Each structure stands twice: as C-alpha cells, then as structure tokens.
Amino acid sequence: MxxxxxxxxxxxxxxxxxxxxxxxxxxxxxxxxxxxxxxxxxxxxxxxxxxxxxxxxxxxxxxxxxxxxxCPKCQGATARDWLAARQAELLPVPYYHLVFTLPTAIGAIAYQNKAAVYDLFFKASAETLATIAADPRHLGARIGVTTVLHTWGSALTHHPHIHAVVPGGGLSADGTRWIVGRSRFFLPVRVLSRLFRRLFLDGLPALHAAGRLAFFGDLDPLAETAAFDAMLAPLCRAEWVVYAKRPFAGPAAVLTYLSRYTHRVAISNSRLLAMDARGVTFRWKDYRARAKASGNGWIKAMTLPADEFIRRFLLHVLPDGFHRIRHYGLFASAVCAANIDRIRALLVDQQVRASPEGAPPAEEKRPEATxxxxxxxxxxxxxxxxxxxxxxxxxxxxxxxxxxxx
Structure with a gap:
C-alpha cells in the first residue's frame, strides 16, 4: 500500500x-x-x-x-487478526446494527471519568438489549451482542457512542430452540431508548455516591450531590438517542462492517489533506447538511490550527487496559464457543428439516492470507x-x- x-x-x-x-x-x-x-x-x-x-x-x-x-498505521493487521476470529464465530442468520449515544452533558462527565463512565455505558447498553430481547412481547430469547465504543465525531469532537451488532434471533430460555426475530426490525427503538436512559441514570448517581467520579474546571461544582442531581434531572425527561440501522445484507456484510469499525481510530491518514501555515486540513462529514446537500456536498474540508488538531486527536485516547470491543450474553468469552456450537447445531437441524434434500449446505472455504x-x-x-x-x-x-x- x-x-x-x-x-x-x-x-x-x-x-x-x-x-x-x-x-x-x-x-x-x-x-x-x-x-x-x-x-x-x-x-x-x-x-x-x-x-x-x-x-x-x-x-x-x-x-x-x-x-x-x-495509531492510524497499526490497526490494519490487528483488525485482520481480530476478524479472522470473528469469522469463525459468524452465524448464518441476519444481523442488526444499533447505535447508543450519550447526551452532551453526560459526554463532558465521561471525558473526565473515562474508565468509570464508559464502562457503565457498555453495561447499560448491553443490559438494555438483553432485557428487551428476553421479554416475550418482543423476542423472548437470550441474545449475543458485540459492542464497539467510538468517542469521536467526524470533526474529531468528543461524541461518545456505542455500536452494537446483534444476530437477528436468540436461544430460547431452555436452550432447545433458535427463535427468529422480526424481519423488518430487531427490537423497538423507543422501548430500548427508555430502558437505556433509566439504566444509565440509575448507574451514574451510584458512581457519584461511591466517589468514583472526579470533576475539574467548569464541572467542579458537580462534586456536590445536590448540583449533580440537579444536572441530571432534565435528562430524566429528555429523549435519549438509540438508532437502529437497516439489517445487514447477509453475514458477509457484517464482516465488512466490522473491518471498518472495530479498530478504527479517531481519524485515518487518508482523510488528511494538507498541513501548512494555516494548520491541518482534513475531510469531514457534515451529517446535519446531508439531507439538504446534493451528491457528496455534505463531505467537506475543515482546517484547524495544528495545536487544536492535536488537542482534538488526543481527546480520544483511552485509559491503559480499557477494552473498547466487548461481547455480552451468548457471546461472552466464557460461554461463547459452547453457545456458537449449540446455535449452529440447532440451525443445521432446522435447515435439514426444512430442506427437500435433507442436507445442510456446504461450507465455503476461504483462502489463507499470505x-x-x-x-x-x-x-x-x-x-x-x-x-x-x-x-x-x-x-x-x-x-x-x-x-x-x-
């Protein structure tokens, strides 16, 4: 390259x-x-x-x-190795993509308390999906979830959000059946949003009460419980953004998506356009202008002073040892292999019973990378x-x- x-x-x-x-x-x-x-x-x-x-x-x-x-140059090989492992776990079922976003006020607290707040973010989003999926009114099954944390917007601003990739179905409570989800959407977004808000806003005051949150600069007054509770009060009534994208076009599309998102950094070298006396110029996507712009008019160029560019880039440095790719439910590491084998056996059995030939499709052999x-x-x-x-x-x-x- x-x-x-x-x-x-x-x-x-x-x-x-x-x-x-x-x-x-x-x-x-x-x-x-x-x-x-x-x-x-x-x-x-x-x-x-x-x-x-x-x-x-x-x-x-x-x-x-x-x-x-x-590092923008180091994630290619790491992503390929990670994807090879995920490829072995991929199920022959539809997959869905959901995005959980934190309100701006919470994002400021998260930046000063990355490990604690981002960890809560992961747990609240995963628990939301698992709880709603287990409800018989929606899916009535145990699901697996792969989640990836991104902390940036296209202009390198601080914008924490979690991408969740979920198979379109789950195991029955007794583990004897694979329950297929709805074809048009996986779970109702409004229901997910309300539960996610409640779980997160239950967990954040608990972190505050346990002394696990620190506040600096403009946020310093939030160290007081009364001020902290007053800041959270409007968020209990606001709508929190949970976005459900279209289902992937087959398992192969899931791998294509994961290869772009799992090991992405705040900005790739390919987006950089120039460095000169004015500063650093790079491409960014103005999503607010997307609906009104024609063609690629919403893809713009932004120039920042070098000092500001570096500041924004460093906003997204995570604490040492913090895992920004996590697996929950059926895909939790301790039980993942056994669950994958169980689900595949159930799916093969269903295919055999549904197929006129009575035999499962042959597995596609993939070339080895050299x-x-x-x-x-x-x-x-x-x-x-x-x-x-x-x-x-x-x-x-x-x-x-x-x-x-x-």
Whole structure:
C-alpha cells in the first residue's frame, strides 16, 4: 500500500514538541505515550525485518509498527487478526446494527471519568438489549451482542457512542430452540431508548455516591450531590438517542462492517489533506447538511490550527487496559464457543428439516492470507530481523532495496 501524502505522524513530528511544551503538566501519561508511539511508528528506532521474494528476489526492508491502538498505521493487521476470529464465530442468520449515544452533558462527565463512565455505558447498553430481547412481547430469547465504543465525531469532537451488532434471533430460555426475530426490525427503538436512559441514570448517581467520579474546571461544582442531581434531572425527561440501522445484507456484510469499525481510530491518514501555515486540513462529514446537500456536498474540508488538531486527536485516547470491543450474553468469552456450537447445531437441524434434500449446505472455504511480493505476487519470506535502532546487514550489500514505512 502506498504511503499517504500526509500522516498523523507527520503532524506530531512537526508540531508535537511545541504542543507538549505549551501543555506541560496538563497531558496525561497515556496521551504522551500515544504521541511518542505514533511518532516512532515504522521508523528505524523500532527495528524491523527484511523480506525477499522467492520468485523475483525482490527485497524489502519493513520497519516495525508501534502497535498502539490509537495509531492510524497499526490497526490494519490487528483488525485482520481480530476478524479472522470473528469469522469463525459468524452465524448464518441476519444481523442488526444499533447505535447508543450519550447526551452532551453526560459526554463532558465521561471525558473526565473515562474508565468509570464508559464502562457503565457498555453495561447499560448491553443490559438494555438483553432485557428487551428476553421479554416475550418482543423476542423472548437470550441474545449475543458485540459492542464497539467510538468517542469521536467526524470533526474529531468528543461524541461518545456505542455500536452494537446483534444476530437477528436468540436461544430460547431452555436452550432447545433458535427463535427468529422480526424481519423488518430487531427490537423497538423507543422501548430500548427508555430502558437505556433509566439504566444509565440509575448507574451514574451510584458512581457519584461511591466517589468514583472526579470533576475539574467548569464541572467542579458537580462534586456536590445536590448540583449533580440537579444536572441530571432534565435528562430524566429528555429523549435519549438509540438508532437502529437497516439489517445487514447477509453475514458477509457484517464482516465488512466490522473491518471498518472495530479498530478504527479517531481519524485515518487518508482523510488528511494538507498541513501548512494555516494548520491541518482534513475531510469531514457534515451529517446535519446531508439531507439538504446534493451528491457528496455534505463531505467537506475543515482546517484547524495544528495545536487544536492535536488537542482534538488526543481527546480520544483511552485509559491503559480499557477494552473498547466487548461481547455480552451468548457471546461472552466464557460461554461463547459452547453457545456458537449449540446455535449452529440447532440451525443445521432446522435447515435439514426444512430442506427437500435433507442436507445442510456446504461450507465455503476461504483462502489463507499470505504476504505477497508487490512486483510479481510471489511469496515473501523473512530473511533477517534487526533490533531497535540497528541497520540491517543486507542494507550494506545493495542500494536497490525498497524501504516500506507505510
């Protein structure tokens, strides 16, 4: 893959030192760590390996990636590995996509208390789906849910929301039947919204009472219980946004979606347009103008001063060890494999009974991924590895080696 003309690493290398000096003492350890990792990603300081094509003898030097989950260059391989595992768990049923969003007032609290509030966010959204799905008036079944946390809007503003991917059905309470959901929609959005609001607003005061929330700057008065309760009062009556998208067009579309969303970072290098004296220019989507705009008129360019661009980028650094992809219900890690096997057996049995031939469809074999030569598509083999800050020995023997820093 060709290296983008401009990368987040280029912006941090050009303006990162000045940003750190201007905000000394106000950056978290995690934010400093992310900046350092991205700046050194795919650079000689991290070491790397040398690969040679078995067919045309083409040689490439590839520097190691930083593997930081906030780095735009490092998520491709991680996403592929994660997707391979999810592919093995995919069920031959329709899938649905729902989005849970926090009100702006809660988002401000979440930013100052990421671990506690985002954890509550995950639990409230998952419990909402499981509770409504278990209700006989809706589905009457136990479901599995895969959830992904995103904290950004297209303009890099703080906009926490959770994407939930759910199979269109669930196991009966006794585990003997697969119950198929409605074809047009999975669960009623208004009912989901009301329960989600109640669960979240029950959990947030509990965090406050337990002393697990901290408040700084403009939010400092919320440390007092009375002020905190007064802030929450209007939210108990407001409509909370739960959005249900159209069902996916088959299981393959689920994998395509997950490959775009699970390991996405706040901004990809492909969205960056320019860095100059005015600042950093990047593409963003103005969703409010989407209905009125013709064609791609709602996709616009925004220019921010470099300091503001870096500030917005660092808004989305998550605490160390925080999992932003989580599985619940039938897909919880401890029971996932057994539940997947059970569901597949039930689905095969249903297909056998419903099929005139009385046999399940053959499984599609998927090709294995192999590192290929960019010159002749031959198989690339690693012939040397080198440590951080070192120069590969083969470098000295040839001047025609391609160095991959993409």
């Amino acid at each position: 060709a290296r983008p003309a401009l990368e987040v690493a280029d912006i941090l290398n050009a303006h990162g030192d000045a940003y750190e000096r201007a905000h000394a003492g106000r950056l978290s350890r995690g934010q400093m760590k992310v900046m350092s990792a991205i700046r050194s990603c795919r650079m000689v300081v991290l070491g790397g390996h040398v690969s040679r094509c078995a067919d045309c003898a083409h040689v490439e030097i590839v520097y190691n990636s930083c593997r930081n989950r906030h 590192l290929r030569c960019r010159c002749c598509a031959g198989i690339m083999t690693i012939i040397e590895t080198f440590a951080r800050g070192s120069v590969p020995k083969i470098w000295l023997a040839s001047a025609s080696i391609r160095i991959d820093t993409s």
